[in-house]
Amino acid sequence: MTVSYFVRNCYGPGVEKSAGSSQGRRRLTRERVLTAAVGVADAGGIGALTIRSLAQELGAKPMSVYYHVANKDAILDGIVDVVFSEIELPSPGGDWRSELRRRAASARQVLRRHRWAIGLMESRTTPGPATLRHHDAVIATLRAAGFSLEMTAHAYALIDSYTYGFALQEAGLPFEGPDTVAPVADSIMEQFAAGDYPHLVEMATGYYFKTSYDFADEFDFGLNLILNGLSNSLHPGNDS
Structure with missing residues (x-):
């Protein structure tokens, strides 16, 4: 849109x-x-x-x-x-994890385009129609999945805290994409002796430099942990 x-x-x-x-x-x-x-x-x-x-x-x-x-x-x-109008709405009739994953991914992409909006999204006391429609759709999706009102509040807060927090951190990083991680890390490590911060050096040289590390990939990893945890709260013992 x-x-x-x-x-x-x-x-x-x-x-x-x-x-x-x-x-x-x-x-x-x-x-x-x-x-x-x-x-x-x-x-x-x-x-x-x-x-x-x-x-x-x-x-x-x-x-x-x-x-x-x-x-x-x-x-x-x-x-x-x-x-808010640019973020894809979840559908209460679909698989709730897929719908909320799609909505969170869309929100992250929209906030990458409008980085100034990260701190303003939930600040308005006179929200417009797209804002209200968005919140209503997310709540409807969680309720249709079987979450109680209390768990719906917990789930919504958890997902949005993660999404907005990730977008905020991503916007402030001094690198973007795997090709820029190593040069930035190298310039930082030149400022101290390797023995001063051995675990930091181990992480950089043993993982970041060897795997074409891309911070953007962490979003899906964290979001899946959250959605799986919420699913387990609905169906204890289900680790899918």
């Missing part, structure tokens, strides 16, 4: 001319404003997103932007909802 498609369908066209615009100039809509806001945040981080920078991105006056979003909080509400 594209950003523009989501905004248009959830919020309506809301088409109005920007102040002082000519007949041939593109008109401002809530869709355009939120799409541009996501672009500004993607390019410069959430700190770069202001009414002034957004107006500049749109080629409009700040007062024209205020017609579609009342303030900075309204912009944040809107762009967080846009991000």
Whole structure:
């Protein structure tokens, strides 16, 4: 789902001319404003997103932007909802582990595109329709699997803590992909004697350097442990 498609369908066209615009100039809509806001945040981080920078991105006056979003909080509400709209929804009718695995993988990929969103996803007190629809679908999937309300709360918190935490750590790593691990590790180890931190050196030389290690692969490993553990809470003794 594209950003523009989501905004248009959830919020309506809301088409109005920007102040002082000519007949041939593109008109401002809530869709355009939120799409541009996501672009500004993607390019410069959430700190770069202001009414002034957004107006500049749109080629409009700040007062024209205020017609579609009342303030900075309204912009944040809107762009967080846009991000939620990009995450694949789980289906309560499918295998719950497969559905939640697919949803978590999708969330991670979306957060890689919008790294500024990691700390904002659960911060809004006036969530939009995509946010609410997303949470409802996850809860429905867990409930359909047979989890009690209490275990649904535990499972949801555990999966999201892992997903957001992994995305946060991944965004902060000084390397990306297996080809960059060894050079970064080499430069770090040059700063100390091997005997100072023997276990760290053993891990780097005995595993990272020899296996084309890719931190991204750890996501599936950890997620499978979580899903298997939750499955065991439903069916004690089942280690599948």
